[in-house]
Amino acid sequence: MQTSLTMATTFPMKPWGQSSESCRLTAAAPGLSAISWRLQHTASRSLQAQQSSAQGRHDHLDVVDDRLMTPGGFQPSIWGDFFLHHSDPAGSDEQQAWMVKRAEILKEEVRRIIISSSTTFSLHQRLHLIDTLQRLCLDYLFEEEINNVLAQVNNANLSDCDLETVAIWFYLLRKHGYRVSSDVFVRFKDEQGTFLAHSPMDLLNLYNAASLRTHGEIILDEAALFARKCLETTLPHVKGSLARKIKCTLEIPLPRRVSIYESKYYISRCEEEAVVDEVVIRLAKLNSNIMQLHYQRELKTITRWWKDIDIESNLPFARDRIVECYWWMLGVYFEPCYSRGRAILTMVIAIVTLFDDIYDSYGTAEECEIFTKCIESWDTTATNDLPEPMKYTLRKIFDSYQTIENExxxxxxYRISYLKNFTIDLVRGFNAEVKMLKDGYVPISVEEHLQVSLRTGGCPILSCASMVGMGDIATKDSFDWVSSMPKMVQALAIILRLLDDLRSYEREQMIPHVASTIDSYMKEHNISIEMAREKIHELKEETWKDFNVEWLNPENSQPKEIVDRIFNLTRTMEFFYNKDDNFTNCHNIKDTIRSLVVEPFVIL
Structure with a gap:
């Protein structure tokens, strides 16, 4: 079975023709970012015009194009204009100022705990503290201190440590880019080759550590298989938080999970179980509330922008998923200092979704060809043969890119030329899939399939867009790097494509849809759908090894802040396609969104 698809699938790209952020505690004050004011101003001017002409325009579209009467089959968003009108009682300037001041005091207390841990904590306790800070989403406040601890424990003597401690040590160091040896697990195997795990926590940590394996690390392959089998056997016999922990780990191992999505649950669990110093919990709660106010203001801004596109009244073939788009990109960077980057990245993924729905659910082959040429020339003058919704969408997309450039x-x-180039490559991929569907063509191999579908998953453009709103850390060299389609981005794109196909296959079989990698695998190997699905899952796991190789590559020239975005994008793919297509079936994640961005902790 071919596992090095990233080596064969390359799409080099060439371009067309604010100072570094500091992540710290800040109040979510009005004017949080320039993009917020400009988008609000633009939206408020256009809303009046929309309100006066929307009904007439919609009537006209009904007459011209009866395709608009056919729903796209997507669940409606539950959020609507919720964040345009939501007001948090803790959002007053006075309350915010108090929270930030109080959090700064707690931050200094936690900093002292981290620094003193080198002399007062055991190795296991130090590792547990770092892991906890990360899962509480407090690690960005203590980057220097955490890096110092990791540098110290990298040289720790593990000879007397138990399996749980060694596994946490291995997981944390590899997660931070240290290529520590998997030989540390050799002494935990007996003569029969069984791992000497004595508790569910041993198994959990072993499984998490093994998920960061690379090609050829046989002991980690064995550890993953052994730990998974034992955890599956254990799960029916345990209850409470341990059962939840095992279930979540079996679904998505910890290194692939998105910390911000789970942070509030983890804060509550740490408080209930008293597994960390109380001052850490108090800081985590305050910091969560402060970040929540940031997110609410950003959602208000981005909702206004989406309303300006008038998705509900004009384009019923498209998914109204702006809150879910924002939530997705929040997993890429949750820190308040990345407000501008988050807004830009959310706009781009929403635009990618529009493209997907136009090519997948609405446009004819002829219209998609014209639409593609308009994007290639970045010109709206050749749209006479397009239906009004596609003309309107094109104008709004170009306007949105101009808004991004203005920010x-x-x-x-110069970054916009790279983003435009990725956009052109994306729509060419979509258009190629339209032609494949029209011709009934099924690529003869997964590798051939990925020559097109790597692009249409949207990962290459999102990798580029994740850097557009960052500060000075994103350089021209970074954009040249991402445009060369490096192996890390290829692995991300493959993981997304395979996950998407595994979760969406049955739904897509009910409508005319381009062939998936599952179809190509069945055609290539002449096997059943069940076997093909199993092999696609195995290929996804092998591609994670490709990704881990690049993550641990000492020759990677890009700053950690850049490659962190790629890793976080990959983590979000695992979340959104866990057991279902949670983006399309957005009701699956409504409670987690509400918890993080609507419901604050009560601070006594």
Whole structure:
């Protein structure tokens, strides 16, 4: 079975023609970012015009194009204009100022705990503290201190440590890019080759550590298989938080999970079980509330932008998923200092979704060809043969890219040429899939399939877009790197494509849809759908090894802040396609969204 698809699938790209952020505790004050004001101003001007003409325009579209009367089959968003009108009682300037001041005091207390841990904590306790800070989403406040601890424990003597401690040590160091040896697990195997695990926590930590394996690490392959089998056997016999922990780990191992999505649950669990210093919990609660106010203001801004596109009244073939888009990109960077980057990245994934729905559910082959040429030329003058919804969408997309460009400093505006180039590549991929569907063509191998479908998953453009709103850390070299389609981005794109196909296959079989990698695998190997699904899952796991190789590659020239975005994008793919297509079936994640961005902790 071919496992090195990232080596064969390359799409080199060339471009067309603010100072570094500091992540710290800040109040979510009005004017949080320039993009917020500009988008609000633009939206408020256009809403009046929309309100006066929307009904007439919609009537006209009904007459011209009866395709608009056919729903796209997507669940409606439950959020609507919720964040345009939501007001958090803790959002007053006075309350915010108090929270930030109080959090700064707690932050200094936690910093002292981390620094003193080198002399007062055991190795296991130090590792547990770092792991906890990360899962509480407090690690960005203590980057220097955490890096110092990791540098110290990298040279720790593990000879007398138990399996749980060694596994946490291995997991944390590999998660932070240290290529520590998997030989540390050799002494935990007996003569029969069984791992000497004595508790569910041993198994959990062993499984999490093994998920960071690379090709050829046989002992970690064995550890993953052994730990998974034992955890599956254990799960029916345990209850409470341990059962939840095992279930979540079996679904998605810890290194692949998105910390911000689970942070509030983890804060509550740490408080209930008293597994960490109380001052850490108090800081985590305050910090969560402060970040929540940031997110609410950003959602208000981004909802206004989406309403300006008038998705509900004009384009019923498209998914109204702006809150879910924001939630997805929140997993890429949750820190308040990345407000501009989050807004830009959310706009781009929403635009990618529009493209997907146009090519997948609405446009004819002829219309998609014209639409593609308009994007290639970045020109709306050749749209006479397009239906009004596609003309309207094209104008709004171009307007949105201009909005993004306006948010960049003069010396940053070169980034837009890269983003446009990725956009052109994306729509060419979509258009190629339209032609494949029209011709009834099924690629003869997964590798051939990925030559197109790597692009249409949207991962290459999102990798580029994740850097557009970042500060000086994203350089021209970074954009040249991502445009070369490096192996890390290829692995991300393959993981997304395979996950998407595994979760969406049955739904897509009910409508005319381009062939999936499952179809190509069945055709290539002449096997059943059940076997093909199993092999696609195995290929996904092998691609994670490709990704881990690149993550641990000492020759990677890009700053950690850049490659962190790629890793976080990959983690979000695992979340959104866990057991279902949670983006399309957005009701699956409504409670987790509400918990993080609507419901604050009560601070006494």
């Amino acid at each position: 960049l400093a003069h010396e940053e505006r």
